[in-house]
Amino acid sequence: MTFGITPRRAAGVALTLAAGLLLTACASAEPSPSGSTDEPGEFVRGETLRLGILQEPLSWDPSQAHVGHLLQPYQAVYDTLIMREPDGTLSPMLATEWSYNEDLTELTLELRDDVTFSDGEAFDAEAVKVNVENFKAGNGRQAAQLADVEAVEVVDADTVVLELTQPNPALEYYLSQAAGLMGSPAAIATEGIATLPVGSGPYVMEAAGSVPGSQYVFTANESYWNPELVKFNRVEMKVLVDVTARVNALVSGQIDATIVDARTAGQVEAAGKTLSANQVDWTGLMLLDRDGTLAPALADVRVRQAINYALDRETMLEQVQLGAGTVTHQVFGPESGAYIDELDERYPYDPEKARELLDEAGYGDGFELTIPTFPGLESIVPLLTQQFADVGITLVAESVPPQNIVADIAGGKFPAAYFFLFQGEPWVAINQLISTEATYNAFDSMTPELQELIDEVRISGAESDDAAKKINEYVTEEAWFAPLYRLDQIYFYDPNTITSVPQTQQAVPSIYNYSPVQK
Amino acid sequence: MVSFTLRRLGAGVVLLIAISILTYSILFFSSANIARNLVGDQATEEQVALKEQQLGLDQPFLSRFADWFMSALSGDFGRSWFTSEPVAVAIANRLPITLTLVAVAILLTAIVSTLIGMLAAVKRGWMDRAVQVGAVIGYAAPGFVLAVLFVTLFAVQLRLVPPVSTISPGAGAAAWFTSLLLPVIALAINAVASSAQQLRSAIIKQLERDYVRTLRSRGIAEREILFRHVLRSAAPAGLTILSLQFIGMLGGAVIVEQIFALPGIGSLAVTATSAGDIPVVMGVVLFTVIIVIVVNLLVDLVNGWLNPKVRVS
Numbered sequence: 001m002t003f004g005i006t007p008r009r010a011a012g013v014a015l016t017l018a019a020g021l022l023l024t025a026c027a028s029a030e031p032s033p034s035g036s037t038d039e040p041g042e043f044v045r046g047e048t049l050r051l052g053i054l055q056e057p058l059s060w061d062p063s064q065a066h067v068g069h070l071l072q073p074y075q076a077v078y079d080t081l082i083m084r085e086p087d088g089t090l091s092p093m094l095a096t097e098w099s100y101n102e103d104l105t106e107l108t109l110e111l112r113d114d115v116t117f118s119d120g121e122a123f124d125a126e127a128v129k130v131n132v133e134n135f136k137a138g139n140g141r142q143a144a145q146l147a148d149v150e151a152v153e154v155v156d157a158d159t160v161v162l163e164l165t166q167p168n169p170a171l172e173y174y175l176s177q178a179a180g181l182m183g184s185p186a187a188i189a190t191e192g193i194a195t196l197p198v199g200s201g202p203y204v205m206e207a208a209g210s211v212p213g214s215q216y217v218f219t220a221n222e223s224y225w226n227p228e229l230v231k232f233n234r235v236e237m238k239v240l241v242d243v244t245a246r247v248n249a250l251v252s253g254q255i256d257a258t259i260v261d262a263r264t265a266g267q268v269e270a271a272g273k274t275l276s277a278n279q280v281d282w283t284g285l286m287l288l289d290r291d292g293t294l295a296p297a298l299a300d301v302r303v304r305q306a307i308n309y310a311l312d313r314e315t316m317l318e319q320v321q322l323g324a325g326t327v328t329h330q331v332f333g334p335e336s337g338a339y340i341d342e343l344d345e346r347y348p349y350d351p352e353k354a355r356e357l358l359d360e361a362g363y364g365d366g367f368e369l370t371i372p373t374f375p376g377l378e379s380i381v382p383l384l385t386q387q388f389a390d391v392g393i394t395l396v397a398e399s400v401p402p403q404n405i406v407a408d409i410a411g412g413k414f415p416a417a418y419f420f421l422f423q424g425e426p427w428v429a430i431n432q433l434i435s436t437e438a439t440y441n442a443f444d445s446m447t448p449e450l451q452e453l454i455d456e457v458r459i460s461g462a463e464s465d466d467a468a469k470k471i472n473e474y475v476t477e478e479a480w481f482a483p484l485y486r487l488d489q490i491y492f493y494d495p496n497t498i499t500s501v502p503q504t505q506q507a508v509p510s511i512y513n514y515s516p517v518q519k
Numbered sequence: 520m521v522s523f524t525l526r527r528l529g530a531g532v533v534l535l536i537a538i539s540i541l542t543y544s545i546l547f548f549s550s551a552n553i554a555r556n557l558v559g560d561q562a563t564e565e566q567v568a569l570k571e572q573q574l575g576l577d578q579p580f581l582s583r584f585a586d587w588f589m590s591a592l593s594g595d596f597g598r599s600w601f602t603s604e605p606v607a608v609a610i611a612n613r614l615p616i617t618l619t620l621v622a623v624a625i626l627l628t629a630i631v632s633t634l635i636g637m638l639a640a641v642k643r644g645w646m647d648r649a650v651q652v653g654a655v656i657g658y659a660a661p662g663f664v665l666a667v668l669f670v671t672l673f674a675v676q677l678r679l680v681p682p683v684s685t686i687s688p689g690a691g692a693a694a695w696f697t698s699l700l701l702p703v704i705a706l707a708i709n710a711v712a713s714s715a716q717q718l719r720s721a722i723i724k725q726l727e728r729d730y731v732r733t734l735r736s737r738g739i740a741e742r743e744i745l746f747r748h749v750l751r752s753a754a755p756a757g758l759t760i761l762s763l764q765f766i767g768m769l770g771g772a773v774i775v776e777q778i779f780a781l782p783g784i785g786s787l788a789v790t791a792t793s794a795g796d797i798p799v800v801m802g803v804v805l806f807t808v809i810i811v812i813v814v815n816l817l818v819d820l821v822n823g824w825l826n827p828k829v830r831v832s
Binding site for chain 1: 552555558561562566604667675685688779780782786
């Protein structure tokens, strides 16, 4: 099994392209800048790429790397073994090809032999081994990505085998994410790596200009093995936690691109910036207490379905998000292989039906449900409370300090919770929401039937998407969740200076997706 | 004078230790979920437990505080849990920005409020009333509202200065000037309003004293009475007001720095506190307390120099 374009991916490419064209057409009356990298030979490297970022690395040690917003800074300085294209296709990077053995427990990677780290160390199979071991020992945020990797066998200088304890359908994807970031073996063992990254990436961090909490500065890696990916002489990432500060910086031209929110999008658009939106997270309720430990009513599937029917998703999307999103009834995203179109019509708004179901379940007189609330939910909680009240359920929102929220949900302190969750690859979502190891399966809910489906995903290799679809059907039908909508990630860039292509399942593009406007 | 200074410094050290213990215990009791937030929501319970062990979060209060205290005594304040930056470096990078912001704002406050207060006290009449009304308005407008207003008007609309700080290591004077201009004004307006008001009363009080009448009866010029005698006598009151303003401004800087994305101590304090970054919070608190102690001491010394009567106490 090597990289290749599956039909699903091909559809993804087409969709992304179509969406991109549509957005460009809507967003600006001026002619859009041409995709410069398409004409080799003519490309002129840009001067400085200035990005507004809102999260920064805990440490530059690749073992501490993260996904989403946080992948971008690591990508500037570290290459991944496998490259993930904007549409999600996996393509060669430090590894030129890769393949599994028959029972999917050994992944053999062929490596480039012309790559050196910025400290002069050579990249080879030994370096991969050191990095994998460092990642496994580092107890980082994504340590789970390599949990199934038991050992690394160095076959020769440019061949390495990852030996797995059991098949892992997302491993190739993980090698394009945190687990695939390769640091210099001489540097990652030292304390210095925490503040000064040493990788083989397209850029090198400039320590003197970088201040955590303020900005990170990178300069072009002149000896980079793939000059096409070095599109700017300099990259500046300015840490701007406050959305108003990001809007002001973008509108006044201090930065070239950043992420804003639905309420500020109008102002940014009016200033002539180009929207480059995609969807990464879903938001809604997790009906966690499926065995009825804290809230006996939730043990009845009819009650959980009733909650789904009680929600007027359209209205909430309009009022809370100003319509910037798409209503959904499932927790898997359209870019993941587990998505099923029809499921998004499973629970239309029908309070009458909700009341009937509650009645059948013996909760015709209603019941009380407690969820945690935290800053950011001010507008959604009153709407939820109202809609729950309409079918006879009393929603109690208990205030929880933001730093405690994940621990409280994961610790099973609440029978249900409203939250924002990443829609990743099927295996990622399963292990975040559904399996018994999942953080957000707080009460370890499981049925033999579901466990069988999960095991099937694990061992199905290329067909794992079909198995994941069955899981999606199962948890949607069983109403494990009550999703409301997928949120638009509202990313804007300045069309006079750069172009930017959205990256699937990432709120912010990968570092390779920006190009300077060619004059 | 020397023993006075030494006594004040001794009291400062006691205060420093007391505040450290207090802050550490508050942080200790709200630090239950830091490990979970560090490893993220995709980590297993085992990972969370391991992280707690790595950070020493599984240790009892006394041993954690003792560890921190002994390292701090030897000058090692640890590293940020959330950015890996050494705390001493983080503070050294950021303190100059906050101190410049507050010092320039206080200087501006001193000059402007003295002028206004003096004008109101001497001229009285409509000028006095205008100053009084202006002071109430200036005092009532919260600094952060003014800051947001300034950004929108002068930075985003008129493009006179950048809306977001351009101060970075090695940045020139121009970057410092344009980045600090609006924050300084936003910070100073409240302070000017209240200080001018209080200086006005202090000057009026002096002008009504007998010695002023005596000086006048001797034919000493009004200007000389004002600058050589009245102002000097009113100065201790003014200095005390300014020192209180200075400390208040350290608090105001927290919000103003956020709005202008200034990489100072204030914005560091906000991020570190909300994340539960104990090493950084402790460092910030420690250095802020030291600044407050030093400023108070300096004010007392200057007051003593201005007014010998204070020295005995």
